Amino acid sequence: MIPKIVQQFGRSLPKSFLAIAQFTLTCLLIFYLSPVNATTIGYLSEQGELFRQALAAAKLTPEDVRFEMKDMDLWGGDQYRVKLLDVFFDNPWKISPYTRTITQDLLAAKSDIAQLAASAYKRIDGGVSPQLNRDLLTKYKQQVQKLGDDALAVALGKLSTQAGDSFNTSEYKALPPQLRSAVAQFLFTVPDALHYRQVGLLRSLAKLQLDADRTYTEVFNYAVKTVEEEAAEQEDASPEKVLLIESLLDNVDFKMLNTGAILIAAAVGEMQSQISQIPVNLLQGNYNYSIDTPQGRIILSGKGDQVYSPDDYLLIVDIDGNDTYSGGAATKNIAHGVSVTLDLAGKDRYSSPPGKIPSFGAGIFGYGLLVDLQGDDSYEAQYASQGIGIFGTGILYDAQGQDTYQGISNLQGSGTFGSGLLIDNEGSDRYSLYRYGQGYGFTKGVGLLLDSVGDDKYIGLEDKYPNGGPFGAKRHVHFIQGAGLGRRADYTEGHSWAGGVGMLVDGAGNDRYECEVYGQGTAYWYSLGFLVDKAGDDYHDAGWYSLGSSPHFGVGVYQDDGGSDRYTGIIMQSLGNGRDWSIGWFEDSAGNDWYNGSLMTFGTGDINGIGVFWDKHGDDTYLSLLEPAYGQSRLEGVSGLRELMLTLGLFVDGGGKDNYLLLPETDPQNKLPDTALNTQSLATNPVAGNDRIWCRPTKPHYVKMAHGCGIDAQN
Numbered sequence: 001m002i003p004k005i006v007q008q009f010g011r012s013l014p015k016s017f018l019a020i021a022q023f024t025l026t027c028l029l030i031f032y033l034s035p036v037n038a039t040t041i042g043y044l045s046e047q048g049e050l051f052r053q054a055l056a057a058a059k060l061t062p063e064d065v066r067f068e069m070k071d072m073d074l075w076g077g078d079q080y081r082v083k084l085l086d087v088f089f090d091n092p093w094k095i096s097p098y099t100r101t102i103t104q105d106l107l108a109a110k111s112d113i114a115q116l117a118a119s120a121y122k123r124i125d126g127g128v129s130p131q132l133n134r135d136l137l138t139k140y141k142q143q144v145q146k147l148g149d150d151a152l153a154v155a156l157g158k159l160s161t162q163a164g165d166s167f168n169t170s171e172y173k174a175l176p177p178q179l180r181s182a183v184a185q186f187l188f189t190v191p192d193a194l195h196y197r198q199v200g201l202l203r204s205l206a207k208l209q210l211d212a213d214r215t216y217t218e219v220f221n222y223a224v225k226t227v228e229e230e231a232a233e234q235e236d237a238s239p240e241k242v243l244l245i246e247s248l249l250d251n252v253d254f255k256m257l258n259t260g261a262i263l264i265a266a267a268v269g270e271m272q273s274q275i276s277q278i279p280v281n282l283l284q285g286n287y288n289y290s291i292d293t294p295q296g297r298i299i300l301s302g303k304g305d306q307v308y309s310p311d312d313y314l315l316i317v318d319i320d321g322n323d324t325y326s327g328g329a330a331t332k333n334i335a336h337g338v339s340v341t342l343d344l345a346g347k348d349r350y351s352s353p354p355g356k357i358p359s360f361g362a363g364i365f366g367y368g369l370l371v372d373l374q375g376d377d378s379y380e381a382q383y384a385s386q387g388i389g390i391f392g393t394g395i396l397y398d399a400q401g402q403d404t405y406q407g408i409s410n411l412q413g414s415g416t417f418g419s420g421l422l423i424d425n426e427g428s429d430r431y432s433l434y435r436y437g438q439g440y441g442f443t444k445g446v447g448l449l450l451d452s453v454g455d456d457k458y459i460g461l462e463d464k465y466p467n468g469g470p471f472g473a474k475r476h477v478h479f480i481q482g483a484g485l486g487r488r489a490d491y492t493e494g495h496s497w498a499g500g501v502g503m504l505v506d507g508a509g510n511d512r513y514e515c516e517v518y519g520q521g522t523a524y525w526y527s528l529g530f531l532v533d534k535a536g537d538d539y540h541d542a543g544w545y546s547l548g549s550s551p552h553f554g555v556g557v558y559q560d561d562g563g564s565d566r567y568t569g570i571i572m573q574s575l576g577n578g579r580d581w582s583i584g585w586f587e588d589s590a591g592n593d594w595y596n597g598s599l600m601t602f603g604t605g606d607i608n609g610i611g612v613f614w615d616k617h618g619d620d621t622y623l624s625l626l627e628p629a630y631g632q633s634r635l636e637g638v639s640g641l642r643e644l645m646l647t648l649g650l651f652v653d654g655g656g657k658d659n660y661l662l663l664p665e666t667d668p669q670n671k672l673p674d675t676a677l678n679t680q681s682l683a684t685n686p687v688a689g690n691d692r693i694w695c696r697p698t699k700p701h702y703v704k705m706a707h708g709c710g711i712d713a714q715n
Contacts, residue, residue: 043093047616047654047713054631054652054711057693064646065610066090071645072581077488077496078526078553080249080444082124084501085528088555088583092610095585099559103505103532110425110452110507113369113397114265117258120419120446123501123528126254130262137270140188144181151184158191159293159314167291174287175300182274183300183317189267190295190314190338193260197337197366200256201391208247216334216365219245223390223416223442224356224383227408227434227465236487242495249417249444249497252391258419261393264367268340272371275317275344283319283344296336305346310353316341322375325350330358330385331366331392338367345374347401352381359385361396363418368394376401376427386411386437389418389445400426402454405433408465412437415445415500425452428509432459438480441500441527443487452507455536460515471544471571476516483518484527484554499527499554508535510563516543517571523554523582535562537591542569548586549577549611557585564591564618572599576651578609587614592656597624598663603651603710605633608642616654621679622688623661630660630688631710632696635703643703649696651688651710658712660685690714 044051052062067089072078088095102119109115114130121127130136144151150164153172157164172180205212222237222245237245275283289300296314304320310327314336325348329341341360350370352359359381361370377398379386386405387396403424405412413422414437429451431438438458440447460478467477479485479502486499502523511533513520520542521531529550538560545551547569548558558576565588569575576586577600586603593615600606601624603613613631628634631651635642661682687694688710696708 043091043097045097047652050652050654050711050713051650053693054650054709057695058707058709060648060707062093065092065648067581067610067646072553074641075553075581077490078498079496081498081526082501082528084123085498085526085555088528092583092585092612095555095557095583096559096587099530099532099557100561103503103530103534106448106450106505107452107507107534110423110450111399113269113371113395113421113423114262116421116423116448116450117261117265117393117395117419120421120448121258123446123503124441124444126258126444128255128259128262130266136263136266137185137189140185140267143188144185147184149177149180152180152187155184155187156291156293156298159187159295171287171289174285175289176278176282176285178278179275179283179300179317182271183315185274186267186271186315186340189263193263193367194295194337196256196260196263200253200260201365204248204251204253208251212334215244215248219248219417220356220364220390224410226356226383231467235492236489239493242493245417246495248391254444257391258393261363261367261419264338264340264369265395268342268369268371272342272373275342276373295338310357312336313339313341318343320345322346323348325360326353327359329360329370329396330362330368330394331364332358334365336366339369341370343372347375348372348377350377350379352385354382356383357381358388361385361387361394361420361422363389363392363394363420365390366392368392369397370395371397373399374401377403379403379405380407381411382408384410387422387449388414388420389416391417393419395421395423397423398425402427403429405429405431408434410436413447413449413504414440415447416442417444419446421448421450423450426454428454428456430457430459432461433480434461434465434476435478435480439482439502439504439530440479441484441502443497443500445500447500447502449504451505453509455509455511456506457512458504458514460519462516471517475544477518478515479518479522480515481513481519482521482529482531484523484529486525486527488525488552496525499523499525501528503530504532505530506533510536511538513538514541515546518545520546521548521558522546522556523550524552526553528555528557530557530559532559533561537563538565540565540567542567542574544571544573545577546574547576549574549584550582551579551609553581555583555585559587561589562591564593566594568596569598569601572601573606574598575601576603576611576613577601577606578611579606580609582609584609584611586612589616590618592618593620595620595622597622597629599625600628600634602629603631604628604649605647605706605708607635608645608647610646610648610650612650614652614654617656619656619658620653621659621661622685623663623679623682624685625663627687627696628699630685630696631694632699632708633706634699635701635706643705645705647698647703647706649708653712655713655715657714658690660688688712
């Protein structure tokens with residue numbers, strides 16, 4: 001065939017060209033006609049053959065498993081969509097290796113807050129890399145070296161309208177010289193960071209003829225609502241506020257804005273490093289240097305236990321003591337663009353006043369960073385704290401200790417039109433909140449909670465705040481523990497916004513995760529949510545759209561790489577469920593695991609969704625209602641174009657001697673038992689089984705492009 005093609009179209013070409021054409025066509029045909037394209041299932045280097053076998057049972061190939069972006073464009077609503085979403089829609093087989101690599105890199109950089117911030121920005125297409133500029137802080141170091149003992153005074157002069165000599169007081173001279181140098185170098189970076197903020201953000205406000213103070217307040221109140229405010233609102237926002245925020249999203253230069261954050265984060269990291277190298281006996285002392293600047297108060301304290309009031313601070317450096325903070329590390333108004341707190345030691349209490357008051361790692365239209373290096377600390381705030389970014393960057397970094405983090409909403413790694421990071425490197429910690437946190441990303445936002453080591457608890461509070469809406473009046477909608485969310489307006493005024501990226505990454509430890517609706521690797525409306533746990537025997541109690549499950553154009557990913565884990569998926573649609581142009585990806589790599597599911601679990605696809613469940617190894621126990629489950633699809637009476645587009649449920653168990661058991665016919669809305677259940681009394685599930693391949697019929701009726709399949713490989 002190939003020679004005939006070449007002869008037909010190349011009679012007038014030289015023989016050398018004919019030979020090249022024949023060789024090229026041969027290579028192309030071999031590539032495209034080969035059973036497996038290396039750009040698809042080849043990304044699953046482990047157990048890829050099992051996926052091929054399961055799909056073949058449904059007369060599918062790995063190349064069939066993707067979303068065609070042009071088809072999705074027919075539904076629209078994806079303004080501000082991030083590129084990573086397109087990558088996964090185009091090739092879902094990239095989800096596993098890309099997720100693992102991205103999160104390994106985050107853990108490897110766990111002590112480099114500038115690099116962590118840069119990695120977060122890459123997820124929303126708005127970042128630069130400090131690693132590419134090794135001289136980022138060189139000019140500031142040179143300034144300090146040149147000025148010597150006067151460096152801090154000169155830096156203070158640049159931040160105010162006073163001459164540098166006026167700061168050279170007896171209190172100034174009482175400060176340890178090495179401390180003065182480290183602080184001076186940081187302060188020299190502040191004007192440059194503020195300039196990036198001016199160019200990237202404030203200039204856009206002026207261009208749009210917006211009052212900066214009013215805009216700050218309006219956007220903050222849109223992004224952060226109290227429980228009472230959200231319950232009282234009938235609509236998401238007025239048309240005027242929607243257009244206001246869109247104008248900001250279209251005009252703010254996020255790369256410029258984030259460059260300022262990278263500079264501040266790098267400068268804080270360097271200041272921390274320099275101060276930590278100073279002998280403790282030289283740092284501690286009877287000094288408490290305080291001075292006001294246009295950017296907020298500066299306090300340098302070596303006295304021990306201190307109390308910090310809820311003021312506007314540019315910088316707090318506290319050397320020792322069990323301190324109490326009511327403010328700091330937060331840009332609470334448009335006039336203050338940078339706020340940093342560095343606490344070196346002690347069991348500290350960070351307690352924000354009640355209400356919507358930014359605190360403790362809150363970058364609202366600016367940069368707020370809190371670094372705590374030692375001690376068992378407690379962090380308390382109702383709203384907007386513990387690593388939150390809104391048109392800015394907020395970072396809370398805790399190096400060690402058994403810490404507690406608690407609050408209500410928009411906390412603990414929460415990004416809305418900005419970046420919020422909470423990094424905790426050591427200790428068995430407890431995180432509790434109600435919603436929008438523990439790794440949450442809204443439009444043009446990324447939220448990251450990174451916990452490296454410890455037996456941690458991640459709790460979604462339920463006792464006070466029922467808000468279930470369509471899920472039931474007593475249910476709780478969280479969007480926590482690796483959750484993405486966008487603004488859906490296709491049924492109102494049409495101004496939909498694609499969502500952001502939420503990531504919870506836990507490095508090691510026997511952890512506990514609890515939530516109800518939307519959590520633990522979930523995403524809604526062109527967004528992405530990741531929950532990745534690298535090691536440990538973990539417990540998961542989750543509900544609707546959880547554990548690698550998503551509806552409406554999202555990608556929800558759950559990935560666990562070690563340990564014998566227990567999963568209880570109450571209600572329905574969990575453990576690898578994709579609904580309405582979404583991908584739900586559940587992956588457990590090792591251990592003898594216990595799964596307690598309900599309806600629409602274990603790899604189910606729902607009206608043009610793709611749901612994947614993958615347990616690689618171990619002697620596992622599966623409990624569920626009969627169906628839909630274990631690689632099955634569902635179409636709720638859909639007709640029209642959707643019947644011509646893929647719906648897929650896929651189940652893969654890669655090894656071990658497993659038990660597939662049927663739960664008794666009880667109300668699936670109720671919480672299902674796990675350890676208390678007598679498995680000996682349960683019937684064997686007739687669908688799934690050891691060393692088998694199966695196909696499941698679509699519910700409720702057959703549709704040509706809806707498929708369900710599964711495989712169990714006992715080895």
